[in-house]
Amino acid sequence: MSIETRPLQLTINGKSVAMDAVPVGMPMIDFLHEYLDLTGTHFGCGQGVCHACTVVETHGDGSTSESRTCIYDAHFFSGKSIVTIEGHADAAGDGEAQLTAVQQAFIRNFAFQCGYCTPGFVAGASVFIDALKRQPVQRADLETAIEQALSVHICRCTGYVRYYEAVRAVALETPGCVIGADDQ
Template structure:
């Protein structure tokens, strides 16, 4: 196995063979010092460690848990972490603003995972809007299995539904 290449928040990354067994989460935190992606369960269930990725040869942004994803699997991927979400001028992404406006989180530990899954949904809806009466269902599909220890689910779901319905082009 040779060196692998991928990008994180637009930054090219080259990983030698001896580090390719590391999890993506461990690499982000230990090697890149990107600590926004959180370790929680370690088995891919809670989804606190979710990032958004475009896999090699695919155009769809999809949520991916990093704690169980080995680096050797991410060759050619474009990875976006919570640190790469704000807009280029520093303005918060509309989903970030909605989470704040709706007081969607308490401790904030699970927020990056909820946010990154929501960003993937946002991008999907920009390409393929859904009927307004289906927004609740697509939100549930996107973040319904994420775990929040502080039980902030209702606020996350409400904030995401609200911002999707308010944004032109995401619904039909």
């Protein structure tokens, strides 16, 4: 018995990836781990419920959305562009990584405990901040917007307060995300 394979081409962390033979039905998280050694995306529940496996999908218009890698096979992402946790920090000219505002806020607010769910929260928070840049919310509605955006992410250590505080800080510090932010 042979395993059916198909070619796969997509963009991961800004780099084109093309493979001639990827097993049909292989979960994307397995492809990331086993073919590309990108192990920062974590396998949690295997059912798409906890969102630990979330990556950012970048669309042609520049908008972003969350995609779970444990429930979608690698070929679902064919032709798409995704960013894993390894791709969030930008490399500076001197070879030093420049953390994103979300990553910096997570560190500043110690927004993690064991850290297992953190890659998924970074992805979700990044998509949320991107959405706010496109469609800002009123300051009075920010807490509700954060809860709605991140409520699908499960933290087994119950670190939600610090995650939400970090995301709130980024939203308030990023020009154009919140209307009436001066009324803090």
